[in-house]
Amino acid sequence: DRATLRARLSHTRAPVAVLGEAPRPVSAPISHPWTPSSWRTRRALQQPTYPDQEHLARVENTISHLPALVSPGEMRALKAQLGNVALGHGFVLQGGDCAESLEETSEGVTDNIRALFKMAVVLMWGSQEPVVKIGRLAGQYGKPRSADTEVIDGVELPSYRGENINGAPFTPEARIPDPNRMLLAYNRSAGTTNLVRALASGGFGDLKRVKEWGMDWSMGTAKGREYMATAERIAESLHFMETCGVSPQQPVMTSTDVFTSHEGLLLPYEQALTRMDEETGEWYDCSGHFIWIGERTREIEDAHVQFAKGIANPIGVKAGPTMKPEELLRLCDELNPTNEPGRLTVITRMGAGKILQGLPPLVRAIKREGRHVVWVSDSMHGNTFKADSGFKTRSWNRIMTEVRGFFAVHEAEGTKAGGLHFEMTGKEVTECVGGTRKIKAEDLSQRYESLCDPRLNQSQALEMAFEAAEILRS
Ligand code: PEP
Ligand code: MN
Numbered sequence: 269d270r271a272t273l274r275a276r277l278s279h280t281r282a283p284v285a286v287l288g289e290a291p292r293p294v295s296a297p298i299s300h301p302w303t304p305s306s307w308r309t310r311r312a313l314q315q316p317t318y319p320d321q322e323h324l325a326r327v328e329n330t331i332s333h334l335p336a337l338v339s340p341g342e343m344r345a346l347k348a349q350l351g352n353v354a355l356g357h358g359f360v361l362q363g364g365d366c367a368e369s370l371e372e373t374s375e376g377v378t379d380n381i382r383a384l385f386k387m388a389v390v391l392m393w394g395s396q397e398p399v400v401k402i403g404r405l406a407g408q409y410g411k412p413r414s415a416d417t418e419v420i421d422g423v424e425l426p427s428y429r430g431e432n433i434n435g436a437p438f439t440p441e442a443r444i445p446d447p448n449r450m451l452l453a454y455n456r457s458a459g460t461t462n463l464v465r466a467l468a469s470g471g472f473g474d475l476k477r478v479k480e481w482g483m484d485w486s487m488g489t490a491k492g493r494e495y496m497a498t499a500e501r502i503a504e505s506l507h508f509m510e511t512c513g514v515s516p517q518q519p520v521m522t523s524t525d526v527f528t529s530h531e532g533l534l535l536p537y538e539q540a541l542t543r544m545d546e547e548t549g550e551w552y553d554c555s556g557h558f559i560w561i562g563e564r565t566r567e568i569e570d571a572h573v574q575f576a577k578g579i580a581n582p583i584g585v586k587a588g589p590t591m592k593p594e595e596l597l598r599l600c601d602e603l604n605p606t607n608e609p610g611r612l613t614v615i616t617r618m619g620a621g622k623i624l625q626g627l628p629p630l631v632r633a634i635k636r637e638g639r640h641v642v643w644v645s646d647s648m649h650g651n652t653f654k655a656d657s658g659f660k661t662r663s664w665n666r667i668m669t670e671v672r673g674f675f676a677v678h679e680a681e682g683t684k685a686g687g688l689h690f691e692m693t694g695k696e697v698t699e700c701v702g703g704t705r706k707i708k709a710e711d712l713s714q715r716y717e718s719l720c721d722p723r724l725n726q727s728q729a730l731e732m733a734f735e736a737a738e739i740l741r742s
Pocket of ligand 2: 366729
């Protein structure tokens with residue numbers, strides 16, 4: 269009946285109360301007075317060296333007086349939703365570009381958000397639980413790099429570090445870090461955040477028109493026809509709900525909150541947007557709802573962890589194959605000393621060949637110590653390789669193998685597989701190989717548009733959602 273449907277689809281379920289004591293820390297927490305600028309006394313990796321410090325200071329000052337992009341109330345709502353996932357209810361979908369472009373069009377952003385919605389509806393159907401939607405957008409500009417410089421045809425230049433830092437063209441001028449880029453990124457982030465809000469309040473209305481899902485590719489193969497059949501069943505359910513009186517205009521259908529997220533890499537920018545919430549006295553980084561710490565900047569004593577410690581946002585930390593269980597527990601001590609469910613998401617990025625060995629020790633340690641975390645799988649970053657043609661790529665099959673491994677480990681350990689994190693786009697780019705449309709290494713040059721890592725295109729991303737929904741359902 270309608271009440272059941274409502275309850276099933278509701279995104280606003282009250283957070284479950286948690287009983288019990290705060291965990292016993294595995295280490296003495298690093299104690300020093302936190303301020304939004306206290307990270308500056310720490311080693312800060314992956315930061316640009318600006319040639320003009322005065323210019324930098326002027327820009328930081330300007331940004332510190334600009335409006336917050338997101339509000340503490342929204343961040344608390346996301347934390348509550350993530351808290352439910354940490355305690356076993358719901359599923360997270362986080363996705364978007366590896367690196368956003370300042371040249372992205374409104375149509376491009378809209379396509380990305382639509383793709384995320386479609387995947388979310390498929391996953392919701394699969395899990396029969398609310399799906400927390402988090403875009404890698406409206407601030408996903410700064411990129412950590414494996415080397416400070418890049419050599420092409422014997423010419424060495426500083427590496428490209430993302431649109432908020434320097435420019436992608438391989439010229440000496442473009443590669444000079446420019447503080448003005450932070451202002452450009454702020455402005456674009458404000459526009460994108462606004463677009464996300466507008467689309468999110470538009471509801472699922474158009475999602476029941478399967479013909480508009482862009483699935484014309486599906487009918488050529490048996491697998492594709494299965495996906496299409498699933499899509500049609502989902503569309504039927506949505507129609508049925510309407511027949512029952514749950515119209516797309518009613519809150520249950522329009523409360524499709526979409527939250528924003530990015531790697532909190534460029535600390536001067538993050539600091540400039542960190543504001544105190546008058547209501548609670550807590551500090552929030554108002555550059556985006558969810559901020560994560562990357563694999564390359566997660567040293568406990570370093571600036572990024574010490575900055576994240578003091579903001580009340582829901583945060584994430586990436587965990588690759590070198591993460592030790594003790595290290596993860598220490599990160600929990602630092603980043604979530606009160607063991608608040610929803611505060612900390614661990615985004616594992618092991619690689620298809622390492623997940624079955626790499627994930628269980630982490631999961632066991634967290635379970636043994638009674639820590640509340642949301643486990644999300646980034647099945648992209650451990651599976652990057654260079655094709656013979658020279659393009660950085662990833663294979664759909666390897667990504668899927670890691671997704672399967674992630675579900676299998678949590679199933680075996682009796683823990684909650686909390687969600688999936690993808691680098692993806694709503695466009696039919698050719699950056700990752702494989703999928704039903706069988707993109708091959710020699711096709712990559714046709715439409716390779718990523719500024720950084722290869723993304724799943726719209727059909728590859730949807731196929732991923734159908735496969736994951738199948739696993740969730742079984
Ligand atoms: C990323 O998410 O784009 C990224 C750089 O990931 P990681 O820190 O896991 O390498
Ligand atoms: Mn990436």
